[in-house]
Amino acid sequence: MSTADTATSVATTDTASTAGAPSTPSTAASAASTPSPATAPWPNPIVSGFYPDPSVVKVGGDYYLANSTFEYLPGIPILHSTDLRKWTVIGHVVDRPGQLHSFDIPTLGGAWAPTIRYRNGVFYLVITDAMGRGMIIFTATDAAGPWSDGIVVDGVHGIDPDLAWGDDGTAYITYSGLDTTSGAGPGAHEHGGILQVTVNLETGAPLSAPISLWMGTGLKFPEAPHLYHHGEYWYLMIAEGGTERGHGISVARGSSPSGPFEPGPNNPFLSARSTSRPIQNTGHGDLVETPDGGWAIIMLGMRPTGMTQAFSAMGRETFITSARFTADGWLEADPVMLNPRPEALVIDDGFDAETLDSDWLSMRRFASDFASLTARPGWVELSGDGSTLNDPRPALIARRQRHAFAQVSVVVDPGSSGVGGLAVRYDEDHHYEVEVSAGVVTARASVAGISQQWSLEVPAGPVTATLDFVASVGTSLLSQLTSDIVVLGAIDSAGTSHELARVDGRYLSQETAASFAGRVLALYATSGTVEFTDFHYEGSDSK
Incomplete structure (x- = not known):
């Protein structure tokens, strides 16, 4: 039997053309000795x-x-x-x-x-x-x-x-x-x-x-x-x-x-x-x-x-x-050896396609319930219903964080009455976000029911929300214990950059949050309609 025909056997043939027919494992598959090593x-x-x-x-x-x-x-x-x-x-x-x-x-x-x-x-x-x-x-x-x-x-x-x-x-x-x-x-x-x-x-x-x-x-x-x-x-x-x-x-x-x-x-x-x-x-x-x-x-x-x-x-x-x-x-x-890919991964999404690409995820309901790519061409519009990131079904679309060190940004236009932004989320109890409303940007860190936030007034107009995942640069032993530091920032419509907060990344880790998924990078709306464009992700496993 062949895995090309059935997954019962670990012996495989080179093509799937013999579906349903028994096959004899190849010499390489049957040999008791170690098979030839991979070329790299x-x-x-x-x-x-x-x-x-x-x-x-x-x-x-x-x-x-x-x-x-x-x-x-x-x-x-x-x-x-x-x-x-x-x-x-x-x-x-x-x-x-x-x-x-x-x-x-x-x-x-x-x-x-x-x-x-x-x-x-x-x-x-x-x-x-x-x-x-x-x-x-x-x-x-x-x-x-x-x-x-x-x-x-x-x-x-x-x-x-x-x-x-x-x-x-x-x-x-x-x-x-x-x-x-x-x-x-x-x-x-x-x-x-x-x-x-x-x-x-x-x-x-x-x-x-x-x-x-x-x-x-x-x-x-x-x-x-x-x-x-x-x-x-x-x-x-x-x-x-x-x-x-x-x-x-x-x-x-x-x-x-x-x-x-x-x-x-x-x-x-x-x-x-x-x-x-x-x-x-x-x-x-x-x-x-x-x-x-x-x-x-x-x-x-x-x-x-x-x-x-x-x-x-x-x-x-x-x-x-x-x-x-x-x-x-x-x-x-063999022991499982770390060998991260050397190249950086760059993802840019201008939301100019007819549908969201398949890497965008949503929570418990499909994005078609609250997201539109046609309301404003070149933007994705999310309609909030009052749900926040603490709730089970927020209006969000999210991508996986893929690298230990990454820079993420997106242009957020809340209009006159929308509230929403860019977040890194582990679950309902563990998330950090940069939230934009008309004339105000708020950074927020929520950990196990405890929340702290930092706000500033900005000129009217779209805001670029940013998340940077960086190594801790402290010199104390305590500073060297964490996984990373998450920098929450914004660039206002006049082009001025603002760092709102630096928060410890350990609280958005498997060991601390303990839920079964992982970090995702989310665009979300809590109320009104919020529009997003020019999502950018650049990640690397090297500092």
């Missing part, structure tokens, strides 16, 4: 910013990657690559109302941990709409979309579902036993281990009762299972240790997709715990064949900074490392 070190992260819980599938010479998006829309981005190095967003699974129960989803809920697979000309993506619809199977014949409305796996309550097919075509969903959807599940710290059902993929009906496959090695939260058929074994790869610093990847193997499974001798075989590596929290991985016939694991990780590596401003990102099957048939992997 992997870039890491391969996808920077808020792209957690990655899953990848190889179809012929193409790779497709999916990530969690939680309460953000459009949901579940699909990225494409031909070399596992350069990735481009080609679409989203969730691009219309009803596919997820997004409108009332609480923070931390929504689109959790997809698995993307391919079989017989169809892409499958299985995911949990946590605190929403439940476990859902989406399908498409083109990974770029459109994707189906989604079929609920009836009565199965768990997270991080995986999809694999047995040699006889039976579809197996293997998942982590944490109930976030029935309302009757265990508490947040109780766990059912790794479970499995067989399913009818056309109806979503389970064909068997859940069975227990593995509780892991004893570390907390066994989750993110992925099942692979390679050689004579079925491999069950999981994450355990929690998604924090103890995160790691472990493996077990058995003679059938339902086990019984024998744990590997060196679990967790991939982890950064108790090390000083610049990439921490490595786990939640998916195994894939590389273009040169070797193996790699794509996983989430974080880049904590500061003197004690305490704060991860970018949240959970997507990383890669080389892996291999050893002579005795077990998986091993």
Whole structure:
């Protein structure tokens, strides 16, 4: 069986033309020795910013990657690559109302941990709409979309579902036993281990009762299972240790997709715990064949900074490392090494297209509810409804912050009665913003219900709001602990620059905010209509 035909097996063919037919793994895929190394070190992260819980599938010479998006829309981005190095967003699974129960989803809920697979000309993506619809199977014949409305796996309550097919075509969903959807599940710290059902993929009906496959090695939260058929074994790869610093990847193997499974001798075989590596929290991985016939694991990780590596401003990102099957048939992997791309990323958006580009996100409702690109050509107009950034459904469009050091600006025209601006947001409780109204600019920092603001009067007319993410330059030990400093500023209509405030970036980090997403850069309106143009982002991982 081939991943070009089915995602059950980690052996792949070079084309997708043999869909449905069994194939013999190539010599490179079957060899017990280490495969040929890549010609250059992997870039890491391969996808920077808020792209957690990655899953990848190889179809012929193409790779497709999916990530969690939680309460953000459009949901579940699909990225494409031909070399596992350069990735481009080609679409989203969730691009219309009803596919997820997004409108009332609480923070931390929504689109959790997809698995993307391919079989017989169809892409499958299985995911949990946590605190929403439940476990859902989406399908498409083109990974770029459109994707189906989604079929609920009836009565199965768990997270991080995986999809694999047995040699006889039976579809197996293997998942982590944490109930976030029935309302009757265990508490947040109780766990059912790794479970499995067989399913009818056309109806979503389970064909068997859940069975227990593995509780892991004893570390907390066994989750993110992925099942692979390679050689004579079925491999069950999981994450355990929690998604924090103890995160790691472990493996077990058995003679059938339902086990019984024998744990590997060196679990967790991939982890950064108790090390000083610049990439921490490595786990939640998916195994894939590389273009040169070797193996790699794509996983989430974080880049904590500061003197004690305490704060991860970018949240959970997507990383890669080389892996291999050893002579005795077990998986091993290299440490995940930091190798940021040297070039700066520059994004300019003059809002002169007919639609927003696909990197703009909104919260729990689609931007079409409150955004217009036609009211004033060359501008995006946002209509506020009284909701602020403290509320669950603000009128905002946002892009991910992709780099530790970045400069962001946008021209804001509030007219005579609008209020809105430019923000960096982690969640409803953690955000900094530069807000513009007629003749006034206000910088505000909100952290866990505590808010401080700084205001100044400016000449009438549009204002350029700015956010700069810079390194702390203090000389004290305390100043060296933080992740970064966020400088909130504005350039008024007369061309005068104003620095309104400098605030500590650590409060907008994964460790402090603790919600599951990451930093986004938001344009927002709280009341009236506010128009924006000339959005500019320039980011780099070098100071």
